[in-house]
Amino acid sequence: MPYRFTFDLSRIPRFFFTELTTAAYQRGMHRKVSKTVQDIIKTFKIQEATGLNLSDAVTLLEDLIDAQARNLIERERFVQTQRRALLLPHCSRKFMDNRCKASFDPKIPSYICAHCSPDCQVGKAEVLAKKRGYDVYILPGGSCIPKILNANHYEGVIGVACGEEIKTGVETLRAMDISGQSVPLMKNGCANTAFNIENLSKIL
Ligand code: SF4
Numbered sequence: 001m002p003y004r005f006t007f008d009l010s011r012i013p014r015f016f017f018t019e020l021t022t023a024a025y026q027r028g029m030h031r032k033v034s035k036t037v038q039d040i041i042k043t044f045k046i047q048e049a050t051g052l053n054l055s056d057a058v059t060l061l062e063d064l065i066d067a068q069a070r071n072l073i074e075r076e077r078f079v080q081t082q083r084r085a086l087l088l089p090h091c092s093r094k095f096m097d098n099r100c101k102a103s104f105d106p107k108i109p110s111y112i113c114a115h116c117s118p119d120c121q122v123g124k125a126e127v128l129a130k131k132r133g134y135d136v137y138i139l140p141g142g143s144c145i146p147k148i149l150n151a152n153h154y155e156g157v158i159g160v161a162c163g164e165e166i167k168t169g170v171e172t173l174r175a176m177d178i179s180g181q182s183v184p185l186m187k188n189g190c191a192n193t194a195f196n197i198e199n200l201s202k203i204l
């Protein structure tokens with residue numbers, strides 16, 4: 001399910017992500033978070049940059065911190081896994097119309113990237129992950145995840161998605177005892193969305 005608000009954090013200074021990581025680490029260690037979410041929102045002028053009201057900005061940052069905290073807690077187990085998959089969201093494709101030359105295979109279910117655009121994030125992520133031995137899926141929605149996971153026996157799964165979809169995915173992975181890592185979208189909206197490819201590369 002998408003957020004009921006849209007945001008774009010793709011131009012926020014990199015230091016913002018360092019602050020989020022620090023907060024996530026403290027949360028993962030069950031320590032008191034030194035800077036509150038409201039402090040971070042104020043310091044980085046998140047409301048001005050995104051146009052979000054305070055409550056939505058808090059929801060967004062809490063989800064980003066929780067996702068990062070889960071990554072940290074799960075990291076050790078994840079690196080031990082052998083058979084892995086990367087789940088990418090269709091909304092980060094460069095094109096959402098027929099300029100995207102990917103075909104869709106409902107049997108998997110996944111788009112099959114045709115690598116039509118060298119600057120497409122999904123295309124780049126697919127190449128990166130396949131080089132590292134991952135199976136890659138480009139999903140039209142989170143409801144495809146159980147079918148893919150039931151048909152394969154992955155030990156580790158990385159999901160790129162908005163915070164709401166990550167939460168649903170985490171529950172699915174937990175129920176199947178699969179180790180997970182996530183990369184939250186930095187720009188949502190269900191079309192022309194964006195994620196940080198360097199962040200994905202580190203997690204892969
Ligand atoms: S690179 Fe792949 S996913 Fe991106 S627009 Fe082209 S076919 Fe679609």
Ligand code: SF4
Nearest residue numbers: 002089091161162190
């Ligand atoms: S932003 Fe992307 S990942 Fe999130 S619900 Fe919309 S299509 Fe799915």
